[in-house]
Amino acid sequence: MRFNIFYRNEEGFKRREIIFLLLAFFVFILETGKICLFNKLMFCYDTIGYYGVMHHFYNSMMHGVFPYWDIYDYCGQPFYYNLGIARVMELPSVILIFINRIFNWSLLNLYNWDVAIKIFLYSAGVYFFQREMNKFTLSNCVGFFVFLFSSFTLTSFRQPGFLTSFAWTGWAAFFLIRLRKEFNLYNMVGAALFMGLLVTSYQVGYSFTFFEIFIATLLINDRKWLLGIFKDKKKVILLVIGLCIILLLSLQAAAVFMEKDRSAPVMRQGLFNYRDAGYDRGKGGAPASKWDYLELIFSPLVNMKGMPVPPLYISEAVLYIGIVPFVLALLALVFSRDKFKINFILMLLTLIFLSLNGRTLLGYVDAALFPFLRYARNMETFQPFFIFSLTYFVGQGMDLFLGWCKRYKT
Amino acid sequence: MPNEDVYFYVFIYASCLSILLAALFMIIRYLIKRGRPFAACITLIGVIFADLIFYSYLALPNETLPRKNVKFAEWGHEFSFPKSRSHTPPLDKRFRYFVAPIKNIFIAFDIVSLDKYCPILWKGYRYMDVGSMLESIKSSSFPLQKEIMSMNMTDFISMGRNRYNQWNGYKKEAYLNFLELTLEDMQFERPFYIMFIDGQKYLDLIMGGVNNGYLSLRANRPWAEKDETVATFMKLIQMEDLKMLPDTASTFLIDGKPNPDSPVFGVIKYHDTLYKQTSCFNFFLILWVKYKLHAVHTFVCLKDYEEIMNVYERFSNNMFSDPASKRIEDDLGVNSALIKFSSRVRLGDKGGYVADLTKGGAMNYDIYIEKGPGATLDYIGTSPSNFSYEVKNYNPNKLEIKYKADVPGYLYYADCYDKYWHASIDKKDMLIYRANGAFKAVKVPAGQHQVEFIYDPVFFRIALWLYYLTTIGCVVFLTVGAIHELPLLKVFKTR
Numbered sequence: 001m002r003f004n005i006f007y008r009n010e011e012g013f014k015r016r017e018i019i020f021l022l023l024a025f026f027v028f029i030l031e032t033g034k035i036c037l038f039n040k041l042m043f044c045y046d047t048i049g050y051y052g053v054m055h056h057f058y059n060s061m062m063h064g065v066f067p068y069w070d071i072y073d074y075c076g077q078p079f080y081y082n083l084g085i086a087r088v089m090e091l092p093s094v095i096l097i098f099i100n101r102i103f104n105w106s107l108l109n110l111y112n113w114d115v116a117i118k119i120f121l122y123s124a125g126v127y128f129f130q131r132e133m134n135k136f137t138l139s140n141c142v143g144f145f146v147f148l149f150s151s152f153t154l155t156s157f158r159q160p161g162f163l164t165s166f167a168w169t170g171w172a173a174f175f176l177i178r179l180r181k182e183f184n185l186y187n188m189v190g191a192a193l194f195m196g197l198l199v200t201s202y203q204v205g206y207s208f209t210f211f212e213i214f215i216a217t218l219l220i221n222d223r224k225w226l227l228g229i230f231k232d233k234k235k236v237i238l239l240v241i242g243l244c245i246i247l248l249l250s251l252q253a254a255a256v257f258m259e260k261d262r263s264a265p266v267m268r269q270g271l272f273n274y275r276d277a278g279y280d281r282g283k284g285g286a287p288a289s290k291w292d293y294l295e296l297i298f299s300p301l302v303n304m305k306g307m308p309v310p311p312l313y314i315s316e317a318v319l320y321i322g323i324v325p326f327v328l329a330l331l332a333l334v335f336s337r338d339k340f341k342i343n344f345i346l347m348l349l350t351l352i353f354l355s356l357n358g359r360t361l362l363g364y365v366d367a368a369l370f371p372f373l374r375y376a377r378n379m380e381t382f383q384p385f386f387i388f389s390l391t392y393f394v395g396q397g398m399d400l401f402l403g404w405c406k407r408y409k410t
Numbered sequence: 411m412p413n414e415d416v417y418f419y420v421f422i423y424a425s426c427l428s429i430l431l432a433a434l435f436m437i438i439r440y441l442i443k444r445g446r447p448f449a450a451c452i453t454l455i456g457v458i459f460a461d462l463i464f465y466s467y468l469a470l471p472n473e474t475l476p477r478k479n480v481k482f483a484e485w486g487h488e489f490s491f492p493k494s495r496s497h498t499p500p501l502d503k504r505f506r507y508f509v510a511p512i513k514n515i516f517i518a519f520d521i522v523s524l525d526k527y528c529p530i531l532w533k534g535y536r537y538m539d540v541g542s543m544l545e546s547i548k549s550s551s552f553p554l555q556k557e558i559m560s561m562n563m564t565d566f567i568s569m570g571r572n573r574y575n576q577w578n579g580y581k582k583e584a585y586l587n588f589l590e591l592t593l594e595d596m597q598f599e600r601p602f603y604i605m606f607i608d609g610q611k612y613l614d615l616i617m618g619g620v621n622n623g624y625l626s627l628r629a630n631r632p633w634a635e636k637d638e639t640v641a642t643f644m645k646l647i648q649m650e651d652l653k654m655l656p657d658t659a660s661t662f663l664i665d666g667k668p669n670p671d672s673p674v675f676g677v678i679k680y681h682d683t684l685y686k687q688t689s690c691f692n693f694f695l696i697l698w699v700k701y702k703l704h705a706v707h708t709f710v711c712l713k714d715y716e717e718i719m720n721v722y723e724r725f726s727n728n729m730f731s732d733p734a735s736k737r738i739e740d741d742l743g744v745n746s747a748l749i750k751f752s753s754r755v756r757l758g759d760k761g762g763y764v765a766d767l768t769k770g771g772a773m774n775y776d777i778y779i780e781k782g783p784g785a786t787l788d789y790i791g792t793s794p795s796n797f798s799y800e801v802k803n804y805n806p807n808k809l810e811i812k813y814k815a816d817v818p819g820y821l822y823y824a825d826c827y828d829k830y831w832h833a834s835i836d837k838k839d840m841l842i843y844r845a846n847g848a849f850k851a852v853k854v855p856a857g858q859h860q861v862e863f864i865y866d867p868v869f870f871r872i873a874l875w876l877y878y879l880t881t882i883g884c885v886v887f888l889t890v891g892a893i894h895e896l897p898l899l900k901v902f903k904t905r
Contacts, residue, residue, distance in 0.1 A: 043475075074826070078830075150462070154469045197881070245884065262713060298423065
């Protein structure tokens with residue numbers, strides 16, 4: 001089997017791409033082997049914190065009961081209020097439970113595999129997104145590999161907020177780009193499905209803000225397409241179908257939201273009500289730190305997260321994609337001529353601004369500019385979106401490199 | 411400011427990185443110019459791969475924990491109805507649902523971090539969680555047994571300051587362990603916020619233990635400097651101002667009020683009276699009960715329950731003699747059964763139960779039923795009755811019990827009220843009343859009958875079905891649509 005490194009994406013999907021994905025999964029499982037296979041390590045901090053939710057859910061489902069109520073905590077409370085936090089009711093988790101009836105793993109192992117598989121599944125969307133953006137297949141592989149083994153994965157071992165906020169963003173972005181190329185039912189269903197699944201993510205504000213920024217940047221270089229959607233009757237119908245799908249998927253989140261006034265938030269022990277916990281009120285929450293961006297080129301810093309070491313403060317949102325990928329991304333920032341380059345540059349700048357508490361500078365305007373962030377607390381949660389945007393440039397940088405190689409070859 | 415060593419290491423790192431990148435660039439350029447782009451690609455990808463794998467190797471120990479010292483429930487269990495709130499759920503008591511309580515996470519986390527970061531763990535003394543410490547105290551095996559039984563918290567802390575260096579390792583660890591459990595955890599009810607550090611020396615001391623500004627007594631430094639820790643706690647008790655740690659992304663309060671303009675932090679006193687008037691052991695017990703009831707690290711609890719907890723906090727200064735606290739604990743089923751029966755009932759407005767509790771907790775009824783549609787007092791009695799029950803079936807959404815009572819009355823279930831709970835007696839639907847502020851009660855006749863409670867959040871259930879059907883439908887459509895026109899391999903062409 002000849003391996004052509006200059007194989008282009010437009011020549012079609014090859015079987016070897018699936019082999020590559022399976023190989024990447026295999027390597028990923030080796031990385032998480034001590035957790036999933038050999039039981040030597042466990043997740044920590046918040047990730048293991050959600051084990052309690054999962055245990056109750058898994059245990060109940062294994063006994064054939066979908067648990068709507070939890071008798072143990074706070075003298076009984078609706079369990080479904082907490083379902084969205086760990087994304088425990090998503091299909092991958094449910095399918096895993098059915099698989100566990102055969103393998104009969106411990107619930108802790110089941111949870112470990114659940115987290116690991118979710119990381120891979122969410123990252124797989126990045127591969128297909130890269131496929132839509134890059135010229136060469138090898139660039140997709142590099143971009144995807146960089147994302148999968150970036151700090152996003154490892155920080156998700158300790159802080160699942162990053163994982164569950166990012167969730168299906170890669171897949172949604174993939175279908176959105178495909179929609180841009182061809183506005184048909186297939187792509188609309190795909191985009192709506194993954195956007196709808198995002199609605200029940202941990203804090204939907206981050207992913208929706210990401211898409212809001214991206215769509216807003218399209219006004220700069222792709223105004224015609226964006227505004228043309230509303231001028232074509234067929235496209236409007238497809239848009240309505242998409243919105244219906246999103247609505248159907250969001251209803252269960254709406255059910256919880258409608259009952260929010262019956263509950264009292266105990267996060268941070270009742271100091272904050274829901275609104276005060278919002279980012280703009282300044283109480284609570286964890287922003288990123290400017291020193292986080294230093295981690296992109298200085299990897300030993302990644303082990304100092306969450307520790308105030310004056311004058312450094314490293315947040316939980318570790319940023320590392322590899323030195324060489326970062327150099328590739330810088331090359332692409334300068335030399336790439338891709339039509340989406342300006343969109344992602346603006347995306348990166350906006351994400352840096354938001355993650356460093358920049359909204360407080362906007363005053364009353366911020367609620368209008370970033371409506372989805374009204375109840376968002378931890379601006380460091382933009383970490384996976386920043387890495388995702390950076391891996392776009394990694395793919396573009398790899399395209400430049402391969403283009404350069406090809407020129408010399410010919 | 412970082413010291414000179416840091417700048418030196420940064421310089422070495424930057425130099426090595428530049429040299430390696432330059433070497434990589436030259437190798438790749440050489441390979442390409444020699445007409446070997448494949449080799450150049452492999453080199454580049456190999457370096458990327460090695461970089462990321464090396465990073466994973468570096469970062470994995472910091473993003474995970476060894477499992478060797480951690481015990482928590484790994485397997486499922488049959489559903490079993492709790493005998494009381496104190497009754498351990500069918501999980502290991504150290505690890506309950508929802509990271510509850512936060513102490514357990516510290517045990518899961520801290521035992522390991524102690525092994526890793528703090529080699530000064532004296533042989534034989536293991537840091538304890540709240541439950542283990544309570545057992546240790548009750549069995550009189552705690553190293554500072556006499557002190558915590560006889561002293562209040564203020565005296566205990568200052569005593570420790572004076573005697574710390576004279577103690578052996580056991581007592582030192584026990585002292586700090588006790589303080590840490592009672593003072594440190596910010597998610598332990600009304601938190602004792604300690605958000606400031608006094609001086610660079612102290613900062614160095616607790617550097618390893620500070621997370622988001624919350625102080626931990628556990629430090630990865632020699633214990634000799636623990637005097638500073640104790641001194642700081644003394645200042646906290648006395649409300650002395652301490653300097654703010656720069657660059658800490660923390661909030662701060664002074665006497666419970668936000669004061670963003672103040673350059674110093676203050677401290678919220680948990681209960682001034684508790685520190686001075688109650689023994690350490692009583693204080694500890696109060697926290698132990700509260701953490702069972704309220705200090706659970708989920709994101710929400712029901713408002714009605716929160717109201718009762720507010721009253722409980724106010725009155726639990728002395729849990730051994732306070733009737734309001736005892737009444738709440740009884741109604742919650744802390745040490746008593748969750749299912750009770752009584753005909754000593756009062757019908758009143760919403761909030762009446764809490765109001766009665768606030769007056770001091772001396773109530774002449776067992777169950778307070780809130781007025782509402784269908785709420786009547788058909789069964790009122792003053793004399794106790796013979797009542798027994800048996801749980802026939804239990805799962806998270808359902809409870810079936812068979813009871814026997816010689817008089818009609820009210821069956822009280824110490825589980826929070828929710829509008830989606832339905833009850834039936836012998837398959838006949840019955841109204842559920844909101845009882846004792848936040849819980850459930852149904853009117854039951856005398857004799858032997860079967861009561862069933864079922865939880866059915868209709869809207870959520872229907873929405874969940876729609877969610878699964880829509881997801882499956884879309885996935886099937888995307889998969890079939892990808893296969894239908896062309897073989898699978900062509901699915902990713904623009905369709």
